[in-house]
Amino acid sequence: MKPIKPVFERITQQLTAVNEAIQIIAVTKQVGIERTKEAIQAGIIHLGENRPEGLVQKHEVISEPVSWHYIGNLQTRKVKDVINEVDFLHSLDRMSLAQEIQKRANRPVNCFVQVNVSGEESKSGIAPEKTMDFIESLEPFDKINVVGLMTMAPNTADESVIREAFKGLKSLQLQVADKNLSHAPCTECSMGMSNDYLIAAQEGASFVRIGTALVGTESEA
Numbered sequence: 001m002k003p004i005k006p007v008f009e010r011i012t013q014q015l016t017a018v019n020e021a022i023q024i025i026a027v028t029k030q031v032g033i034e035r036t037k038e039a040i041q042a043g044i045i046h047l048g049e050n051r052p053e054g055l056v057q058k059h060e061v062i063s064e065p066v067s068w069h070y071i072g073n074l075q076t077r078k079v080k081d082v083i084n085e086v087d088f089l090h091s092l093d094r095m096s097l098a099q100e101i102q103k104r105a106n107r108p109v110n111c112f113v114q115v116n117v118s119g120e121e122s123k124s125g126i127a128p129e130k131t132m133d134f135i136e137s138l139e140p141f142d143k144i145n146v147v148g149l150m151t152m153a154p155n156t157a158d159e160s161v162i163r164e165a166f167k168g169l170k171s172l173q174l175q176v177a178d179k180n181l182s183h184a185p186c187t188e189c190s191m192g193m194s195n196d197y198l199i200a201a202q203e204g205a206s207f208v209r210i211g212t213a214l215v216g217t218e219s220e221a
């Protein structure tokens with residue numbers, strides 16, 4: 001496997017040329033503990049996992065002060081396993097999940113509302129036109145702080161289609177932020193992965209989530 005540090009430095013350079021404040025989340029879902037520690041050694045401070053087991057397992061043995069991001073679909077019954085171990089949840093996409101977070105969290109949780117901008121049926125997330133109502137309805141939940149919106153790009157090699165999706169998320173995020181809701185400052189956009197992080201940065205991402213292109217994949221993980 002390629003050493004992480006030079007790759008991280010190159011990606012950081014590319015991204016900070018577009019936005020100096022951008023945050024890079026290393027998605028470690030396909031690598032083990034050793035490779036995750038190498039990522040931290042390389043200077044990475046945000047780690048992303050998409051399964052409760054993966055997050056809990058790594059969280060237990062990694063004591064460095066990193067931020068933990070849960071980026072995957074979260075089943076309601078698994079909320080209790082992870083919600084008090086994460087710094088950011090990127091996949092708030094339904095009322096039943098919000099209710100369970102409210103019940104299980106012991107402090108306010110920074111959440112991204114996941115939006116299905118492309119409308120692909122295989123993707124989770126709230127429809128763009130329903131996002132504002134959903135966020136407004138979260139007002140009574142004092143354990144939920146909507147820091148931003150998250151999306152996954154459509155499955156296509158067509159850059160212009162990907163760019164449109166990111167533009168759509170950014171514009172929606174700004175609309176929510178404009179409402180000045182105390183429970184939903186919504187200042188952040190979580191978008192961009194290995195194949196499209198530069199496009200996402202150009203369209204206003206504040207967090208990119210990079211797995212394969214940064215830490216790679218390990219068959220045993």
Ligand SMILES: *Cc1c(COP(=O)(O)O)cnc(C)c1O
Nearest residue numbers: 027050071193194209210211212
């Ligand atoms: C796996 C995953 C990523 C990272 O994907 P890569 O293509 O490996 O960079 C980002 N976001 C989510 C939600 C993921 O599940």
